[in-house]
Each structure stands twice: as structure tokens, then as C-alpha cells.
Amino acid sequence: xxxxxxxxxxxxxxxxxxxxxxxxxxxxxxxxxxxxxxxxxxxxxxxxxxxxxxxxxxxxxxxxxxxxxxxxxxxxxxxxxxxxxxxxxxxxxxxxxxxxxxxxxxxxxxxxxxxxxxxxxxxxxxxxxxxxxxxxxxxxxxxxxxxxxxxxxxxxxxxxxxxxxxxxxxxxxxxxxxxxxxxxxxxxxxxxxxxxxxxxxxxxxxxxxxxxxxxxxxxxxxxxxxxxxxxxxxxxxxxxxxxxxxxxxxxxxxxxxxxxxxxxxxxxxxxxxxxxxxxxxxxxxxxxxxxxxxxxxxxxxxxxxxxxxxxxxxxxxxxxxxxxxxxxxxxxxxxxxxxxxxxxxxxxxxxxxxxxxxxxxxxxxxxxxxxxxxx
Ligand code: SF4
Numbered sequence: 463x464x465x466x467x468x469x470x471x472x473x474x475x476x477x478x479x480x481x482x483x484x485x486x487x488x489x490x491x492x493x494x495x496x497x498x499x500x501x502x503x504x505x506x507x508x509x510x511x512x513x514x515x516x517x518x519x520x521x522x523x524x525x526x527x528x529x530x531x532x533x534x535x536x537x538x539x540x541x542x543x544x545x546x547x548x549x550x551x552x553x554x555x556x557x558x559x560x561x562x563x564x565x566x567x568x569x570x571x572x573x574x575x576x577x578x579x580x581x582x583x584x585x586x587x588x589x590x591x592x593x594x595x596x597x598x599x600x601x602x603x604x605x606x607x608x609x610x611x612x613x614x615x616x617x618x619x620x621x622x623x624x625x626x627x628x629x630x631x632x633x634x635x636x637x638x639x640x641x642x643x644x645x646x647x648x649x650x651x652x653x654x655x656x657x658x659x660x661x662x663x664x665x666x667x668x669x670x671x672x673x674x675x676x677x678x679x680x681x682x683x684x685x686x687x688x689x690x691x692x693x694x695x696x697x698x699x700x701x702x703x704x705x706x707x708x709x710x711x712x713x714x715x716x717x718x719x720x721x722x723x724x725x726x727x728x729x730x731x732x733x734x735x736x737x738x739x740x741x742x743x744x745x746x747x748x749x750x751x752x753x754x755x756x757x758x759x760x761x762x763x764x765x766x767x768x769x770x771x772x773x774x775x776x777x778x779x780x781x782x783x784x785x786x787x788x789x790x791x792x793x794x795x796x797x798x799x800x801x802x803x804x805x806x807x808x809x810x811x812x813x814x815x816x817x818x819x820x821x822x823x824x825x826x827x828x829x830x831x832x833x834x835x836x837x
Pocket of ligand 1: 537538539541547
């Protein structure tokens, strides 16, 4: 590859040794990652991330056809960065969907129009484990083939504790009701002192990782996220990635890692500046470089905006999530560029092919449904 020649004669010998390791598919350690992150120019990080991305996936860029159900935005927790929730004490300002309203959303999508429903929302004390198990069972009655990806570890931890069940027992109740995988939300940042400042009352890092571990042990796949670009340091970000990489070595249960950019509208952290695009791209690239054992790196286009999401495809990203159909409010309420996130399959395919990549529709477990030609 032409550009690999460029990076065999770097002036900085430490960069050269790290680059050599990455190009030889050798894992880099935390110290090297920190040095690279803090000192390497964007183009070098982008090159390395793209090298790994193309080794793993060639030119393929995945997406799926999905929609979200957000049962409620009423929440018992008080995360400082959250623009979406309304405290349980002020629940009249939020929304709470009934079982029937959620099933009506499912009925809107004909059998083969979508392959996945993503269920995620606030933590409402009255929507408990057994309520959600019933929801899953009813969804499967209406759409037996749909893949249900549901509930962050934050929601799961709360429902399991209320039901007085272990993570394993609680997950089994949901699996028996139709749960197929779990999303990666709620991880935020694992570093204890930062987590204490931005979301001190919900499940901690150990609890989040344990729920994912138990899910993997029970055969469920899951994703993982990081909320970056607020008050955390680069070392905190890498510590977070290291936790994911360590668990993945043990379970191989993570499918995708999704960096989530902090947005500062309508929350208690409006004084914190948002990261700029160069920093976002560096972050994506470092995630791809460090997480050598996580297959996919996903850019969630409703959060970044479409054009920025296209750019990430040259910085390690090989997945843009899904069509979504304007069914999530989480990022639009935080001020993201996409106020009504919805793309048709054709628009999503165009977005990917315009960036010079090959669009591939996948199901939630990354089985290929259709590969589109670049023309
Ligand atoms: S981020 Fe999640 S857990 Fe935290 S307040 Fe918002 S909805 Fe609740």
C-alpha cells in the first residue's frame, strides 16, 4: 500500500516503533497509546486506524434497518450531561408510553421493513423487569423475526436490583421473553472520579462491565460506548478502552464500540465546550487502534451529523448504525445536527458510497443481508 511507505521513515523514533507495531498487527500498550494520542498528528492516527479498518473489513461499511422505542424519558437518575431525561419528581414533563403505544410503534413497520428494534430510555421505577419481559413477549408475537436489542446496563441494573435478582437471573428472564442482544449505552466514562462528578447515582464501572460479562456468558452479544469530550482526560479515555479490551479478551462478546460525543445543550454541563471535529476524528482513530479485539467501530450518525459521519469512515469507522426513522430523541434533545434523524435505505447507501466505501446491509449480528455496488 502506497501510504505504508510514507510511514516507514518517521522523524520521531517512538512514533516509528508504535507505527511498526500497529502495521504488524501487534497490540499496543497503554503507555504507547497515551504517547501516540497526545503527540501524533491527525493524519498519522487516521492512517493507522484506516489500515486496521481495511485489514478487518476491506471497504465494507455496514448499516441496518432499524427503529427505536423509547418507553420513557422519566428517570430516577440525575446524570449531569443528560439532556433527555426528566427527573421522576417532575414526571409530568416527560413521556411514558403504555404497552399498547409501544406495540403500535412495532405494528407500523411491516414484517420485512426492518430487522431490529432498539429499546432504550430513562429509568422509570414502575416500568420493572416483568413489565419489560411482557413487552418483549408481545413484540415477538407481532414480529417473530425481529431482533430485539434492548436496555442499557443502567436500566438492567436498576430492574434487576428491584426484582432482587442477580444479573444472570435477570438477563435470563429477558432472554426467555425474547431479548436478543444488549446495546452499549450507560458506560459513559469508567474512571471513578470523573464518573462521580457526571453521573454518581447510577451503576458504576464494575457493575456495567459485570452485566455485559454475564450477558456474554449467557450467549448474548453486546456493544460498548464511551461518552467523551467533557471533563475527562485522554488518560481516562484510554483507561476506559482498556477495560473494554480486557473484558473482550475474556468473553469476545462485544460486537461494536461506539464513541459518543458529549453535547452541551439543555443539560447541567452547558458550560463545558464540545470537542471539535479534529478531536472527534482523533478519538475515533484511537479507539480503532487500541481496541484490536473488537470487530466493529461504529459512528452513530444522528449524533455526529451525516457529513461528519462520512468523514469518520477514513478514521477507523466501518459501521454507521441504521435508518432509525426519526424514532430517537436522545441526541436531538442535546442539540445534535440531526433534529429528526431518519434515512431511507437508499439515502444511507448513498451516504456511504459518496464517501468511497461499499455499503453493506447487515443484521444486528453482522450477518450480511445485501452488499450494494459502489455505483
Ligand atoms: S443518561 Fe440515562 S440514566 Fe442518566 S439521567 Fe439520562 S436517561 Fe437517566
